[in-house]
Amino acid sequence: MKAFTLAHAGKGFLRGQWLLIASSAAPDVNRMAGPLATFDPATGAATVNVKALGGDSGSFSACKFHQGSPIVLAVI
Structure with missing residues (x-):
């Protein structure tokens, strides 16, 4: 989980x-x-259950949110 x-x-x-x-x-x-x-739309507080990462996903100083669709992760 990641809070924003x-x-x-x-x-x-x-x-x-x-x-x-x-x-x-x-x-x-x-x-x-x-x-x-x-x-919470009143405060903008959000928590995302991160399922897929790319690059240095833990240290954004600024980011943009976009509607997405479920990502199928390969099981090896």
């Missing part, structure tokens, strides 16, 4: 909706995806 606070409150995200979260500095490299576990 969105700068712009009032977004229409829904619990369970998949989100793609990308670094503003390097969106093609640093990104993560997963379903939204909690969201």
